[in-house]
Amino acid sequence: MGRLIVVSNRVQPPGDTGDGAVGGLAMALAAALREHSGVWFGWSGQTVDEYTGQLSVQRIGGVTVATVDLEEQDRLEYYNGYANRTLWPLFHYRVDLSAYERTFSEGYARVNARFADALTPLVGPDDFIWVHDYHLIPLARELRARGLKNRIGFFLHIPWPARRLLITLPDHRELVAALFDYDLLGFQTEDSTGAFRDYVRTEAEGSIDDEGVAHAFGRSARIGAFPIGLDVENFVAAAEGPVAQAEYERMRASVNGRDMIIGVDRLDYSKGLEDRFLAYEQVLHDHEELREKVFLLQIATPSREEVVAYQEIRARLDAVSGRINGAFATVDWVPIRYVNRTYRRDELAGVYRAARIGLVTPLRDGMNLVAKEYVAAQDPKDPGVLVLSQFAGASEQMAEALIVNPFDRAAVAEGIVKGLGMERAERIERWTALMDNLRKTDVIAWRDAYVAALIG
Template sequence: MDEGGNLNSLIVASNRVPSPDQGSGSQGGLAVGVMNALSRTDGLWLGWNGNTEEAPSRDIDHYDFDGVRFATFPMSVEQHRLFYIGYSNEVLWPLFHYRPDMIEYNREKERGYLEVNQLFADNIRSVMDESSRIWVHDYQLIAVGHLLRQSGVEAPLGFFLHTPFPPWDLLRILPEYENLLHYLSAYDTIGFQTDLDLYNFRDCMKRGIGAEIEEDGTIVFDGRRSQADVYPISIDIDTAREMAEQGENSPTGQRLKRSLNNRPLMIGTDRLDYSKGLYKRFQAYERLLERFEERRGNVIYIQISPSSRTDVEEYAALRTTLERVTGHVNGRFAEYDWMPLRYLNRGYDRASIMGFLRQSRVALITPLRDGMNLVAKEFIAAQDPEDPGVLVLSHLAGASRELADGALLCNPFDIDGVAEVMERALSMPLEERRARWQSMMTVLQNNDIHQWSENFLAAMNQNAEQRREDQ
C-alpha cells in the first residue's frame, strides 16, 4: 500500500468510530476497509465517541483496538442537536438522497455543522505530524478539509462520500450550496460510489462555482487542483462467507431454518430509513400475494430493520407506518400455520444476519436511492455456490452500476413491477441462478474492500505529490 508514498501516519476521520465493545466481527464495510488500511500503517482513527455532554469539551480519549489506535471525543447536547440531527440528517441526508421535501433547513443548523467540523479539524491538528495524511469520510464532515487548509495544513487530504451526490438542479435548492462546493475543493482526492455521482459533482463544480474541469478530469478552483474519481466501496468476501456459514449453523440460524418449514425465504435487512423504500417494498409484497395466489402459504418475507436516528421525527413516523402495513398484510393473508410477513424492528449480530442471508432464496434490496448498499454484496458472498439465491436490486442503488448483469433490477416506485420481479426471482431455475451469482461474484472478487482502500490511498498520495510539484 505504500506505493503512492509514505503512509506511516494515516489519520482517518469519520463521524462515528467502531466501538471496542462490539468486537471486530460486528463491524460493517467502512470499518473493515479502514481498519485494514490503518492496521498496515502507523495510523489513527478519529471521531465522535457517541456520548453527549452538557457543555462543549476538548477532551480526547486515546485507546487501541484490534491493532489500531483511536482518538475519540464527545459532543455537547447542543452540538449533537444542530450538527448531527439538524444539518447532517435533516438537511444533507435528504438532499443527497433526492428528497428535497424532507429538508428542514435553518442557519442555526448550518452554524452548528461548521462548529463540529471545526472541532474535528482542531482535533486532527492536535494529533497530526508532518508526515500525516488525512482521509475524511462522508457527508457529516465535508467542511473538515477546508477548515484544515484555512489553518495552514498542507498535508495530503482525501474525502470519500458514501452517499449519492445530487445533480446541479437539486443541489441549488440548498441555501448557500456554494459553500459545500468550496469545502470539497480543498481536498486533493474526492471519491464517489458511482460514475453518476462523479458526473453530478463535476457538473455542480462547474455550474455552481465556476470551477474549470480539465480534459483529464482535474478540477481547478481558487488556485487549487483536485482529482475526483469513482471508488465503489465493497466488502471482505472471505470474512462474509465464513460468517454466513457460521451463522447458518448457529442455534439462531437453525431456529430460522426450522421456522421456515421448507418454504422459500425472501429477506430484507435495512436500517429504518425512508431512503430504503421499505413502505413500497411492503406494498409490492402485498401485490405479489394478490396476483400470484400460488405464493400464498408458500413464501415468507422477513424484514429486519433496527431503528436509527430515533430523535428525527420522520423516522419515528416511518416505524409506525411499517407496523401498520405489516398488520394489514398479515391480517389479510395469514393462515393459522403461516405468517407471510415478519417485520423485526430490532438488530441482530452480523453473524446471524449473514446466516439469514445465506438461507434466503431472494434478497430484496429496493432503496429509493442509495450510495452503494453493501448488503447486496454481502448477500452474494453469503450464498452457497451450488444453490445460490437471487438478488432483487433497485436500479437506484449504487450497487446496480456494478451488479446489473447478475441481479434482477427493478424500479422501486413501480409496485407491480417489483412484484413481478419477486415472482421471477422465486421461480428462477437453478442453472440461471448459478450463472447470475457467478457473474456478480466475479465483480466482487475484482474489487473487494481491501482493493478499495488501497486504490483510494494510492490516488490520494499521487495527487498530493502532483500538487506539491505544481506549487
C-alpha cells in the same frame, strides 16, 4: 511516507470481542491504520455539559483511536440537525423532508471547526488524512485555515445529488467550495461523480480536465468513483461458521417448506420499505398460487429515533405490514414477518443463506452492502436470487441481479415472481458472475485504490 489519519463522525475500530458485529469497512480501515501506524479520529458519541476539546487516546483492536466529546447542543444542531435533517434527506433526493435552519448550519460549522482544532496537533508534516462522509465536508477548509498542507482526501459514502436538487440548499456554493480544499474527492458511483461534475461546470462555472481534476473556486481537486466493496473472504467464512450455520438451520426449520424473501435495512425512508411492502402485497394479490408458499422477512433496525421523519416511517410500516397480514394471513401462515432489532453479521449471514430472494430496493443509496452480503452468503450449489434497485449504487457493479425500479410496484412484484421461479442453472450462472465481481472489487481493493490515488 507518514501516517494515515482516518477521520469520521464516529469511530468504530474492530475490537477483540469476536462477535461479528463490526463491518468490513471498519476492519479494512483498521488494517490500513495498522499498516501505516495511523490514527482514527472522531466523535466519542458522548456529550458533555461544556466542550473542552480534550482528546481521549487509546488503543483498540491494535488501532490508535483519538476521540473528543461534544456538547448536547452540538449533537442536536450538527448531527441530528444539519447532517441528518438537512444533508441526508437532500442527498437521498428527498427535498420534501430536508429541513434548513440557521442554527443547524451554525452547529455544523462549529463542530467541524472543533474537530479541526482537536485534530491539528496530532498531524505530522508527512501524514495524509482521509476524511469520511457528509458530516465533515468543511473539515479540510478548517484544517487548511490552521496551516495544514498535508494531502487530504474525502470520501462520500452516500449519493451526491443531482444539481437541480443541490441548488435548493441555501449556501450550496459555500458547501461545494469547501470540498475544493481536499486533494481527492471520492464518490461511490459514476452517477454521483457525474452529478458533481455537472455542478462544477454549471453552477461553479468550473471545468474538468482530461486527468479527472476539477477546477473551480480558484482551486483544484481530483475526483473519481471508488465503489466500496465487501470484506468477501471474511464474510464467506462467517457464513460457513458455527453461528451462521446455527441460524441457517433455525431459519430452515422456521421456513417449513416455504420460500423466504429477505430484506435487511436500517429503518430509513431512503430504503423504500413501504414501497417494498406494497410490491409484495401485489405479488400476493396477483398470484394466489403463491399464498402460504412464500413469506417476507423484513429486518429493519431502528435509527435516529429522535427525528420526526423516522418516527413517521416506523408508524407507517407498522400500519402497512399489519394491514397486509390482516388481509392475507391464515391460521398457520403470516405473509410478512417484520422485525425491529439489530442482528450480528454472522447471524445475518445464516439468514441470508436460507432466503430464496434477497430483496434490496432502496429509493436511493450510495452503495448498499446488504446486496453484496446476500450474494456472498449463498450456497454455491443452490444460490438465491438478488432483486436489486436500479437506484442503489451496487447496481452499477451487479448487472446479473434482477434490476428493478423501486418506484414501479409492478416491476418489483415481477422481479420477485421471476426470482422465485428461476431455474437452478440460471441462478448458479448469475451468482457465479456476481461472486467473481465481488472478489475483484472487495473492500481491500477499494481501500488500496483510494489510498494510492490520495498519496500518488
